[in-house]
Amino acid sequence: MPLPPVMFCAQQIHIPPELPDILKQFTKAAIRTQPADVLLWSAGYFSALSNGDPLPVKDRIEMPVATQKTDTGLTQGLLKVLHKQFRHKEFVELQDLEKKWKNLCLPVEKFRALVKLDPCTDKIEWMKFLALGCSTLGGSLNTAMKHLCEILTTDPEGGPARIPFETFSYVYNYLASLDPEVHSAETESYLAALKETIDSKHTGLIGLSDFYIPRRAY
Structure with a gap:
C-alpha cells in the first residue's frame, strides 16, 4: 500500500534567515563574472x-578581449x-x-x-605571474604596463590609474628582460627618463598619462 503524500505547511518549513541574502549575492556575482x-x-x-x-x-561585467x-x-x-x-x-x-x-x-x-x-x-x-598575465593580453610592453596599472591602482575607475613608480620599474624591468629584442641599456634609459618626470611631481606615483599613449584608430 503506497504511503500517503506528505503535506507541508509554511510553518513546518524552516528557511535559514541568511539564505536569501547568500543566494542574492551569489546570483549577482555570477552575473558580473559570467563564468564559462x-x-x-x-x-x-x-x-x-x-x-x-x-x-x-x-567588479563588473567585462566584454571579451579579442586582441x-x-x-x-x-x-x-x-x-x-x-x-x-x-x-x-x-x-x-x-x-x-x-x-x-x-x-x-x-x-x-x-x-x-x-x-x-x-x-x-x-x-x-x-608580481611576476601577474606581469606575465598582463603581457598575454596583447599589444606592446607599454600596453602590458597599462593593464598592470589598472589592476593595481587604488584610483577610481577611469582615473589616472597611478601606482608606485618602484612597482612599475620592477615589473617593467622584469618583462623587458624576457624580451630578447629589448636591450637592457634601452630599458635603463627609458626608466631613468620616466623617473625624472615622476620625481618632479613629488608623488612617487606613475599613471597612464605618464607613459601610455594609446594608438589611434583609423
Whole structure:
C-alpha cells in the first residue's frame, strides 16, 4: 500500500534567515563574472565564502578581449580577481594558483604554458605571474604596463590609474628582460627618463598619462 503524500505547511518549513541574502549575492556575482562553467565556478565561490577568502568575482561585467597574443582565456578582470586572492603573498604555490585558475574556468594547459615563460619549481613570485598575465593580453610592453596599472591602482575607475613608480620599474624591468629584442641599456634609459618626470611631481606615483599613449584608430 503506497504511503500517503506528505503535506507541508509554511510553518513546518524552516528557511535559514541568511539564505536569501547568500543566494542574492551569489546570483549577482555570477552575473558580473559570467563564468564559462557555472558549476565549477560555484564550487570555488562557495569554498572561498566558507573559508573567508576573497571571492572569485569580477567588479563588473567585462566584454571579451579579442586582441590577446595567445588564447589564454584571460581578461584584465580575471587577472584582477586573481590579484585580490593573492596580493597578500609575495610568493604563491603553483598548486594553489592552478586551483584558483581552474575555479575561474580558465584552461589549465594555458596556465602551464604561462608559467613556462619563466620556469619555476613549486612557487612563483606573485608580481611576476601577474606581469606575465598582463603581457598575454596583447599589444606592446607599454600596453602590458597599462593593464598592470589598472589592476593595481587604488584610483577610481577611469582615473589616472597611478601606482608606485618602484612597482612599475620592477615589473617593467622584469618583462623587458624576457624580451630578447629589448636591450637592457634601452630599458635603463627609458626608466631613468620616466623617473625624472615622476620625481618632479613629488608623488612617487606613475599613471597612464605618464607613459601610455594609446594608438589611434583609423
